[in-house]
Amino acid sequence: MKQETNNEMDLLLRRLGRRDDAAVPEEHLDADELNAYAENAVPAAARARYTLHLAECSRCRSLVAQLSSSAGVVAATDSRAVPEPSGFRKFLASLFTPMVLRYAAPALGLILVAAIGFVVLRRNQPDRFVAQNTETASQQKPVASPAALTDSYADSVTAPSPERLDEERKQKNEPAQPAPPPNMPPSVTSVDAEVSKDKAVAQPKPEEQPASAANEPAPVKTAPAATPEQSPRAAETEAAKNEVRVQSADASQKEKKLRDEEREDRKKDSDNFARARKPADSVSAPATGAARGIQSGGTDLSANTRTVAGRRFRKQGSIWVDTAYDSSKDAVTLSRGSEQYRALVADEPPIKTIADQLEGEIIVVWKGHTYRIR
Amino acid sequence: MNTGIAQIVNDGAGRMLARASDNRSLGREAMVPRVTAAVEKYLLKDNPGTPHAEIAKFIDEMQADDLCLIIACERGDERAWNDLVERFTATVRSAARSASKNEDAAEDLAQSIWAELYGLRTRKDGMPASKLAYYSGRGSLAGWLRAVVAQLAVDVFRKQSRLVQTEEDTDLERLARVAEGQPIVAGIPSPEESLSNRFTQTDMQQALNQSVQELSAEDRLLVKLYYFDDLRLREAGAVLGVHEATASRRLARIQTDLRKRVTKILVDERGWTQAETERSFAEVAQHLDTDLESLLATKGTKSV
Numbered sequence: 001m002k003q004e005t006n007n008e009m010d011l012l013l014r015r016l017g018r019r020d021d022a023a024v025p026e027e028h029l030d031a032d033e034l035n036a037y038a039e040n041a042v043p044a045a046a047r048a049r050y051t052l053h054l055a056e057c058s059r060c061r062s063l064v065a066q067l068s069s070s071a072g073v074v075a076a077t078d079s080r081a082v083p084e085p086s087g088f089r090k091f092l093a094s095l096f097t098p099m100v101l102r103y104a105a106p107a108l109g110l111i112l113v114a115a116i117g118f119v120v121l122r123r124n125q126p127d128r129f130v131a132q133n134t135e136t137a138s139q140q141k142p143v144a145s146p147a148a149l150t151d152s153y154a155d156s157v158t159a160p161s162p163e164r165l166d167e168e169r170k171q172k173n174e175p176a177q178p179a180p181p182p183n184m185p186p187s188v189t190s191v192d193a194e195v196s197k198d199k200a201v202a203q204p205k206p207e208e209q210p211a212s213a214a215n216e217p218a219p220v221k222t223a224p225a226a227t228p229e230q231s232p233r234a235a236e237t238e239a240a241k242n243e244v245r246v247q248s249a250d251a252s253q254k255e256k257k258l259r260d261e262e263r264e265d266r267k268k269d270s271d272n273f274a275r276a277r278k279p280a281d282s283v284s285a286p287a288t289g290a291a292r293g294i295q296s297g298g299t300d301l302s303a304n305t306r307t308v309a310g311r312r313f314r315k316q317g318s319i320w321v322d323t324a325y326d327s328s329k330d331a332v333t334l335s336r337g338s339e340q341y342r343a344l345v346a347d348e349p350p351i352k353t354i355a356d357q358l359e360g361e362i363i364v365v366w367k368g369h370t371y372r373i374r
Numbered sequence: 375m376n377t378g379i380a381q382i383v384n385d386g387a388g389r390m391l392a393r394a395s396d397n398r399s400l401g402r403e404a405m406v407p408r409v410t411a412a413v414e415k416y417l418l419k420d421n422p423g424t425p426h427a428e429i430a431k432f433i434d435e436m437q438a439d440d441l442c443l444i445i446a447c448e449r450g451d452e453r454a455w456n457d458l459v460e461r462f463t464a465t466v467r468s469a470a471r472s473a474s475k476n477e478d479a480a481e482d483l484a485q486s487i488w489a490e491l492y493g494l495r496t497r498k499d500g501m502p503a504s505k506l507a508y509y510s511g512r513g514s515l516a517g518w519l520r521a522v523v524a525q526l527a528v529d530v531f532r533k534q535s536r537l538v539q540t541e542e543d544t545d546l547e548r549l550a551r552v553a554e555g556q557p558i559v560a561g562i563p564s565p566e567e568s569l570s571n572r573f574t575q576t577d578m579q580q581a582l583n584q585s586v587q588e589l590s591a592e593d594r595l596l597v598k599l600y601y602f603d604d605l606r607l608r609e610a611g612a613v614l615g616v617h618e619a620t621a622s623r624r625l626a627r628i629q630t631d632l633r634k635r636v637t638k639i640l641v642d643e644r645g646w647t648q649a650e651t652e653r654s655f656a657e658v659a660q661h662l663d664t665d666l667e668s669l670l671a672t673k674g675t676k677s678v
Contacts, residue, residue, distance in 0.1 A: 006626060006629045006630065006633075007659070008633075008655045008656065008658075008659040009629040009630075009632055009633050009655075010629060011659045012578065012582050012636075012655075012658065012659065013582070013586075013597060013601040013629070013632070014601055015579075016579065016582055016583060016586065016601065016602075017598075017601035017602035017604075030508055031505075031508065031518055031521035031522045031524075031525055032508055032509060032510045032512065032513065032518055032521070033415075034521045034524075034525070035513040035514070035517040035518045035520070035521040036416070036510070036512045036513040038513075038517065038521075038613070039513045039514060039517050040615040041435070041512050041513045042416060042512070043416050043417055043420070043428075043432065045417075045420030045421050046415075046416045046417070046419070046420050048420075048591065049420060051591045051592050051595050052591040054595050054598075054613075055591050055592075055594040055595040055598055058598070058602065058603065059528060061595070061598060061599065061603060061613075062528075062603060063521065063524045063525060063528065064613050065599060065603060065605055065609060065610075065612075065613050066472075066473075066520075066524050067517060067520055067521055067524065068609070068612040068613045069609055069612060070469070070472075070517075070520055071517060071612070
């Protein structure tokens with residue numbers, strides 16, 4: 001019943017509205033009042049006054065209606081004028097958006113895992129390096145005769161003789177050079193190159209080596225036995241040696257004799273050592289990859305490892321490498337006798353001790369720095 | 375304005391300058407006249423004894439940035455003008471487009487607005503007669519610009535409508551004649567019935583008209599917005615600042631209230647019985663229904 005009566009009133013009011021011809025007032029609300037009313041920004045008393053006017057004035061009413069409908073748009077525009085949060089706060093807020101949490105967090109986790117894996121692999125690189133050496137040694141194993149083993153042992157415990165150096169150069173097809181540049185960039189690849197050179201030296205059969213050495217013009221040696229300082233210097237003074245070689249053939253003959261004797265002695269020593277070593281080979285290998293590599297190569301662990309001035313060194317090819325050496329770290333390359341070397345040993349006398357006791361090339365880690373001494 | 379209020383306005387102007395993100399290097403002396411005008415217009419005119427705290431609150435709710443921008447524009451600040459044009463060109467164009475029939479008219483209207491704002495005419499004191507002087511800072515500047523555009527559009531439309539009379543006007547006149555007792559050919563009532571209906575309708579119409587006038591201003595505004603201006607409840611509610619559901623409930627209450635008022639007028643002033651009043655409501659409503667249907671049918675035929 002109530003709904004019906006309201007419907008009747010509804011129709012009556014619609015009709016009234018259609019014939020509303022009430023006079024429009026002369027005075028109208030100004031734009032500021034219309035807008036303030038539409039935005040509900042007018043104090044109560046003023047609002048009542050304006051409402052009274054609007055109830056009578058169709059013109060102002062239509063304008064207010066129009067403005068009210070767009071007030072939402074205006075409000076949305078004004079909200080942009082509100083000072084935005086600082087960039088840092090915005091950044092923090094953006095980190096915790098659902099989209100970021102959904103996709104970026106797992107991605108970050110993956111990156112972390114990858115980074116950790118990378119670091120772990122990098123740390124294991126020196127071992128890998130040693131393993132590479134081991135692989136070479138194991139490859140040699142089937143063809144290596146006891147003599148070869150002995151020879152390799154002999155090579156490892158003594159500095160390479162001048163003939164050996166010449167032979168190496170020949171095999172590498174390298175011209176005789178006084179010394180590598182002191183500032184040669186040290187890197188893993190350079191060490192690898194050294195190792196590969198060493199491999200190349202190790203590959204010829206031991207029987208061939210003396211023959212080839214014999215065919216060589218006999219170089220003159222000032223001392224019969226190679227001292228630790230001599231091997232790098234031999235390269236430096238190659239030109240001078242050649243001159244001496246030409247001038248004193250007699251001396252070279254004597255030198256050859258001495259060398260042959262020396263080789264004989266070494267051979268005897270190494271034979272003895274190999275015989276003594278044989279039972280030890282059956283003992284289980286140490287856990288480290290380096291030791292495994294050395295053992296599989298048939299070489300002596302104790303002979304390839306020395307401790308000097310509190311540092312432990314492992315022979316890798318012709319290089320004594322500090323066991324603490326990390327191939328990922330840069331090394332400073334120095335030549336014995338160079339100004340840099342003298343300055344270093346003046347500051348760090350133990351390095352001189354190491355360099356004196358270990359012949360050939362050395363990679364030593366000292367106080368966090370890596371030095372490659374040639 | 376007494377000294378106490380002047381002090382409140384002065385302090386309020388200072389606070390406005392302080393909270394504006396860009397106060398355009400204005401001083402209090404530039405702000406105080408505008409703030410004073412707004413306080414007088416919206417507060418003191420209706421209630422000269424407005425408490426000081428209410429005045430301070432009113433000032434603190436004003437649009438500081440917009441008012442600073444407008445005052446700076448009035449003072450010829452080029453940067454302020456550039457900001458005004460840059461920020462509000464889209465608003466003005468949008469308002470002009472919604473108030474115009476086509477794009478050309480909208481463009482003309484928008485250009486007229488900028489000319490009005492800049493003040494091409496000069497006042498007696500030699501200053502440009504810019505509409506910017508009428509912005510109080512109470513509402514948003516964007517809303518004020520929309521209102522300016524809408525007012526100008528209405529003025530332009532009224533000028534044009536004096537020359538052209540639309541078909542809709544003719545239809546409305548026809549309906550008005552029906553209400554005044556000149557029935558159109560809708561149904562074929564007998565002469566007696568027609569005469570009776572005419573009197574009934576006239577009494578009912580007058581009683582309803584009187585009842586509507588007796589409503590409160592807000593209720594009357596709602597009735598006008600909904601029945602006279604054909605707004606939807608949501609739109610009418612927006613004007614009144616209430617939700618659509620509230621407007622709907624209020625309208626239902628008004629209808630009930632109006633029915634009671636009309637009945638009372640018919641019984642007390644016109645000598646109708648309660649039963650006659652009830653029957654007449656039903657008959658008039660039915661009759662009006664028929665009238666509206668015929669009107670719609672006539673409109674439809676014309677438009678084909």
